[in-house]
Amino acid sequence: MTTIEKVIFSGTTHTVVNRDPSVQRGDHGVVDLKLSAPGGVDYSFDAVEPHPTAEQLFAGAWSACYITALGIAASLKKLTLPEGYAVDIRVDVGQTGPGWFLGAEFTVRLPGVEQKLAEAVVHLAHEICPYSKAVKGNIDLALNVVTQ
Template identity: 30%
Template sequence: MPVLTSAATAQGGREGVVRSSDDLIHLELGMPKDGGGAVGKSNPEQLFAAGYASCFDGAFNLIAKKAKKDVESSTTAHVSLEKDPEDDGFKISVKLAVEVKGVSQEEAEDLLQKAHEFCPYSKATRGNIEVDLEITAE
């Protein structure tokens, strides 16, 4: 039984619009400026990056709390769109970069691995896309 279900509808694909069912998200989509697109429009990779970063940072903090570690963290998800040589199409890859205060580098790396095992986005992508992990303890 679901704990939460969210819905969003896209119309027009990468050059269209996406809107959440509650209208909190209502974005025009387009190719990124560095890809020749217009300024001021989002893209699916940004939306995925926002979701993964926020989910992973929440998972990281929950794992730290369970380990009785008092941390401050931030997670940046770098989502790349790449050519897929297998089918001449495209695929995505992710690099999660976490910065954390309150633990040693060794403790941070342990928490990072545990968070990656726990995070729902990590579970959903495991074995499907390349996800690189990086952590810096300050």
């Protein structure tokens, strides 16, 4: 796996479970994307630019899959996910020498959860998520777990 030396493009997403479908969070010039997953769970990608980049679309698709896997991992660890949990993903396209590569950074917010348990849930979610499995060993992935 190669680490990117020079980032050329980045796409970011902020994903939360949408508990109130009437709430719009986007500002002028951006849109809120509402997605659903099997089982009727709704997710929102708030304040996305009207013409998202490929990196942002990949981050968005990955985060929708990952936040579902996070819920599964939490239930397997007997954890009720806290109010305000969220997943932020940044996907980078960049170069190392003449080669082009992808990289990703996850920030998973699990407020009030004990750090060790939060990290275990986050890592288990990566073992469950098909997107995470597909890129494992192929791209540089950084994980940040925030419990405050």
